[in-house]
Amino acid sequence: MSSVFPVSALGREGAGGLSATDPRLRIVTAAIFAVICVSLTSLIALLLALAGAVALAAGFNLPAGPTARRMAAMDGFILFLLISLPFTVPGAPLFTLWGLTASLEGLTLAMQIALKSNAVILSVMALVGTVSPVTLGSALHALHVPGALVHLLLFTTRYIGVLQDEYARLRLAMRARAFRPANTLHTYRSFGYLVGMMLIRALDRSDRIMEAMKCRGFDGRLHVMARFRLAYADWIFVGVIGLGLLALIGVEWWLRAA
Amino acid sequence: MLLELSGVTFGYTDRPPILCGADLTLAAGERLCVTGANGSGKSTLLRLIVGLIRPTAGTITAFGHPCLGEADFAKVRRRVGLVFQDPDDQLFCPTVAEDVAFGPLNLGQTRDKAMATVARVLAQLDLRHLQDRVTYQLSGGERRLVTLATVLAMNPEVLLLDEPTNALDADNQARLTDVLQALPHAMVIVSHDAAFRAALGNRALVLQNGQLSPVAQDPVKTV
Numbered sequence: 470m471s472s473v474f475p476v477s478a479l480g481r482e483g484a485g486g487l488s489a490t491d492p493r494l495r496i497v498t499a500a501i502f503a504v505i506c507v508s509l510t511s512l513i514a515l516l517l518a519l520a521g522a523v524a525l526a527a528g529f530n531l532p533a534g535p536t537a538r539r540m541a542a543m544d545g546f547i548l549f550l551l552i553s554l555p556f557t558v559p560g561a562p563l564f565t566l567w568g569l570t571a572s573l574e575g576l577t578l579a580m581q582i583a584l585k586s587n588a589v590i591l592s593v594m595a596l597v598g599t600v601s602p603v604t605l606g607s608a609l610h611a612l613h614v615p616g617a618l619v620h621l622l623l624f625t626t627r628y629i630g631v632l633q634d635e636y637a638r639l640r641l642a643m644r645a646r647a648f649r650p651a652n653t654l655h656t657y658r659s660f661g662y663l664v665g666m667m668l669i670r671a672l673d674r675s676d677r678i679m680e681a682m683k684c685r686g687f688d689g690r691l692h693v694m695a696r697f698r699l700a701y702a703d704w705i706f707v708g709v710i711g712l713g714l715l716a717l718i719g720v721e722w723w724l725r726a727a
Numbered sequence: 728m729l730l731e732l733s734g735v736t737f738g739y740t741d742r743p744p745i746l747c748g749a750d751l752t753l754a755a756g757e758r759l760c761v762t763g764a765n766g767s768g769k770s771t772l773l774r775l776i777v778g779l780i781r782p783t784a785g786t787i788t789a790f791g792h793p794c795l796g797e798a799d800f801a802k803v804r805r806r807v808g809l810v811f812q813d814p815d816d817q818l819f820c821p822t823v824a825e826d827v828a829f830g831p832l833n834l835g836q837t838r839d840k841a842m843a844t845v846a847r848v849l850a851q852l853d854l855r856h857l858q859d860r861v862t863y864q865l866s867g868g869e870r871r872l873v874t875l876a877t878v879l880a881m882n883p884e885v886l887l888l889d890e891p892t893n894a895l896d897a898d899n900q901a902r903l904t905d906v907l908q909a910l911p912h913a914m915v916i917v918s919h920d921a922a923f924r925a926a927l928g929n930r931a932l933v934l935q936n937g938q939l940s941p942v943a944q945d946p947v948k949t950v
Contacts, residue, residue, distance in 0.1 A: 603821040603861065623821055630863045631815050677816040680779045684809045685881060686801075686833035696838075 487528040488599065491703045492608035495596040498710055502596075503589045505714055512577070514721040515584035521713055522591040529595040536594065543590050547582065554579040602626040611697055628674075635670055639663055728791070729753045729885055729913050730776060730807070735785035736937075737768075737775060745771055747937035748785065751915075753885065758914045760924040762942070763934030769917040770812065772934065773887045776915070777804050790884075805834065808878035812889040814870035818862040823849075823873055826862055830881040848880045852906055868899030872906065879910075886914045892923050 506518050526536060555563070560574030600608065606623040610616065643659065650656050679687075730753040738744030745768040753759055763769050774780050776787065778800025787794045789803045811817045820826035824845050831841040849855050852872055857865065865873060871891065878886065891907075892900050904926050907914070918924050924931065932939045 606821070624819065626821055627819055627863060674816060677811065677813070678819050680774070681809075681811050681817040682819065682829075683779065684777055684804050685830035685877065686805060687829075688833060692829070692832040692838070 487525075487706065488530060489700075489702065490706050491697055491699055492600045492604050493611050493697055494699070494703055494706060495600060496605075496608055496612060498706075499593050499596040501714065502592045502710075505717060506585050506588050506592075509585070509717065509721050510581065511721050511724040512580060512584070513724060514717055515581060515588065517720060518717055519584050519588040519591070521717070522588040522595065525592055525595040529599050531595055531599070536591075539594065540587060540590060543586065544583070547586060551579045551583055554582070608697065631674070632667065632671060636663075636667060639666060729755060729789070730915075731786075731788040732772075732776070733786050733788075735772075735775060735782045735787065737771060737780065737782050744783075744937060746775070746782075749934070749937060749939045751932065751939055753913055753915060755913055756911075757930055758916060758928050760916045760918065760928035760931040761934055761939070762917075762919070762924070762931065767934045768937065769934055770889055772939075773809055773889055773915065773917060776887060777807055777809050805881060806883055807885040807887060808881055808883035809887040810874055810878050810889060810891060812893060814867075814874045815863075817874045817877060818865075818870060821861055822858075823854075823860050823862055823865070823876075824858045826873065827877050827880045830877060834881065844880050848876045851879070852876050867894050868896065868902070871895060871899065871903060875903075875906065884912065886910070886912045888914060888916045888918070890917055890919065892918060892920045 502518075502522075506515070509515050509518060555571035555575035556566075556569045558572050558575030558578055560572035563571045563573050563576060565571070597605065602622065603626060606619050606626070609622070610619045640663070643663070648659060650660075730751065732749060732751040735746055735749045735751075736744055737746045745766075749768075749772065751759075751772070761769055761772065771780070775782055776789075778787075778794060778797065789799075790806065792799065792802075794800055794803055818826050820829055824842070827845045827848060828838075828841040831844045832838070836844060845858070846855070849858055852875065854869075854872055854876060857869060857873060860869075862870070862873070875891075888907075891903060895903060900920075900923065904923060907927055914927070916924065916927060931942050933942045
């Protein structure tokens with residue numbers, strides 16, 4: 470089992486392109502882009518939005534192969550919805566397949582959903598997915614996200630690897646004693662023990678971490694170290710993205726009016 | 728006397744007491760080694776000193792003040808640094824710099840001051856290159872030295888070390904020994920490693936049947 474926790478597996482910080490852009494700006498941009506994308510209805514505007522997301526992906530140096538695989542994984546979730554929509558939404562008949570009639574409205578809706586979801590996911594992967602979890606936590610803190618949530622994220626980042634190692638060790642110990650999973654009661658009981666043991670160990674560990682924190686004067690307040698400043702390039706980024714978003718809204722408005 | 732434990736008794740529920748009437752003193756400049764069988768209560772002893780658990784009987788005096796409640800022990804923890812057995816318990820921040828800064832920030836240092844402390848302590852231990860590393864990606868030896876840095880950043884007067892050489896290879900063990908030898912702090916060292924104790928300790932106690940008794944210091948060997 471490889472790492473379940475790829476540290477910014479797609480793209481790396483400081484990897485050139487737009488990677489130096491302020492992470493706070495990237496989070497906010499991703500949020501605004503998502504809201505605008507979801508409100509668009511014209512297929513042309515949505516195609517432009519998807520093109521914008523592709524441009525962002527290129528700008529943030531997302532590797533094409535792994536990115537496409539992740540997108541495909543996400544599309545897999547909505548595939549059934551996309552296939553069934555043309556046949557379930559009533560409207561002007563378009564074609565008939567095995568006695569089922571597809572409607573123009575249904576097909577349009579399916580295309581809208583496909584374009585919106587892909588544009589949003591791709592932009593989030595480009596803008597937020599390339600930020601390392603640590604920086605992401607600090608940036609969320611700088612954006613005044615509640616401290617408890619930020620620290621939940623940071624603690625998860627820190628201990629998911631430890632938990633994974635613990636799981637791997639226990640699993641290896643089981644295999645070393647000739648354990649092979651099968652559809653037997655013994656298998657289910659053993660996995661039950663494994664999960665139970667991991668929970669107990671996690672609880673014990675959390676107690677020890679709390680003690681270690683108390684030993685260093687922890688009083689319930691946590692401090693985040695990183696501080697961010699907008700650079701000149703960040704303002705150019707804001708300008709370009711802002712113009713792009715305005716253009717999207719303009720196209721949508723113009724096509725609706727026409 | 729920096730630390731003074733007298734008649735300390737402690738037991739975990741449903742088990743016979745692990746410490747019954749243990750006495751210990753630590754003076755400035757002393758490096759006191761504590762040995763004992765597995766489960767004899769060595770880690771418990773260290774946790775008692777910093778008040779993570781409370782004795783059922785006996786008294787703990789630190790820096791001349793008797794310690795009774797959480798407020799007393801909170802003060803003790805600022806001056807007595809405990810280095811845990813498992814570095815993963817101690818390093819909980821994502822990056823080394825943040826982890827080392829955690830204690831100083833809790834002591835009320837500003838961010839800039841804390842960063843200066845981080846730089847100073849990491850330089851002292853020759854660990855500047857680790858400053859921005861992610862803690863869980865450190866090697867075992869690096870982890871051990873960084874935990875020491877997190878404790879030294881609090882500027883303690885006494886160090887409590889719980890099996891510090893656990894899982895260290897010979898090179899890292901030698902490095903840790905050098906680092907500790909260069910420190911002026913009084914220490915209580917719990918270790919199974921005779922060579923390590925011989926290289927550092929200047930007094931030794933053995934924990935047996937819940938009580939601490941003096942033993943001859945291990946003969947000094949070259950590590």
